Amino acid sequence: MKPLIHILGNGNVAQVLAVQLTNSGYSIQSVYARKKENANEIQTLTGAVVTDKISDIEKMQGIVFFALSDTATAEFCKRIKFKKDVLAVHTSGTLPDNLLAECSADYAVFYPFQSIHKTDEGNPFKGIPVGIYASKEESYQLLSNIAFSLSAEAFEITEKQRKVLHLSGVLSNNFTTFLINEAAQLLKINDLNPNLIAPLIKKTLNIPDFTKKQLPQTGPAIRNDKEIIREHLKLLEKDHNLSEVYEMLTKSIRLRIKDNSSQL
Known part of the structure; x- marks a missing residue:
């Protein structure tokens, strides 16, 4: 019953x-x-x-x-x-x-x-x-x-595991949603169809088995392409908030690369 x-x-x-x-x-x-x-x-x-x-x-x-x-x-x-x-x-x-x-x-x-x-x-x-x-x-x-x-x-x-799981959800879902919405808005205000990013997002979120490998990290931060990074920040100079997010994430990616290299 x-x-x-x-x-x-x-x-x-x-x-x-x-x-x-x-x-x-x-x-x-x-x-x-x-x-x-x-x-x-x-x-x-x-x-x-x-x-x-x-x-x-x-x-x-x-x-x-x-x-x-x-x-x-x-x-x-x-x-x-x-x-x-x-x-x-x-x-x-x-x-x-x-x-x-x-x-x-x-x-x-x-x-x-x-x-x-x-x-x-x-x-x-x-x-x-x-x-x-x-x-x-x-x-x-x-x-x-x-x-x-x-x-x-x-x-x-356990309680601690649940709190860590919740944090992982904020990082992977809440923050990702914010970034996707910001990217779509950036296209829209520059007279581009925001749906142009849809195929890229779908490929990005083609989730592997995380116990075996991570998502491949690409982009100017991983390559340390300073010229492109400066160009991107120039495009964002009127959006102080998003510019700060871009710089923070770029720095975080660079630091993670250094951490991973030191563990090899």
């Missing part, structure tokens, strides 16, 4: 988790939102009851997913004390493993390592890694089964 599930939050992770769990045969009993109208879409897609009352949270049974911002999760943990035995689970990449121990004796972490959006097509959990920590072995198995039902790949992770 599948456990009853409640979700706190109405953002991207909350909605996608609720919908995909429903599609996998789980019953979403209720969803908490600060404003009930903010969870109307989740209610329509899952049939869950929506509440905006803290007192309703304390009565929940089964599994309660805290799919909130880190600040809100920490705040709620101090305000509530579950009246029934529940498995309290947060989905953060950075909060402590035992944060929810204040509100439940049975607590865990269910960290989907992916950038998840409500507008994603299909099942955003399919094939993605989900890091799990649980205070009890049976809770770990329960969450592993949920990850399996979502077609995700569950693995056990």
Whole structure:
């Protein structure tokens, strides 16, 4: 028999988790939102009851997913004390493993390592890694089964490992997204089609097996082509922020080359 599930939050992770769990045969009993109208879409897609009352949270049974911002999760943990035995689970990449121990004796972490959006097509959990920590072995198995039902790949992770994994996501996804958007905007303001960079990006992101090799680094920084670097900085002289980013990344690439050479 599948456990009853409640979700706190109405953002991207909350909605996608609720919908995909429903599609996998789980019953979403209720969803908490600060404003009930903010969870109307989740209610329509899952049939869950929506509440905006803290007192309703304390009565929940089964599994309660805290799919909130880190600040809100920490705040709620101090305000509530579950009246029934529940498995309290947060989905953060950075909060402590035992944060929810204040509100439940049975607590865990269910960290989907992916950038998840409500507008994603299909099942955003399919094939993605989900890091799990649980205070009890049976809770770990329960969450592993949920990850399996979502077609995700569950693995056990420590608090430190999860924080490092989150950092790697910021470096590889958040910063990369910023750079791609800046590159597209640079083309646009110079009367070039921003889609011109699409084939290059696709080739760049043709990910190898990182346990065997890294992505090949190319460009003027790796060659230490100072003339081209100066020319690029001249083109960016009106964009102080992007110019600083260019110089910092160029310097970082050069330093990494020196570090790698010294280890040979």
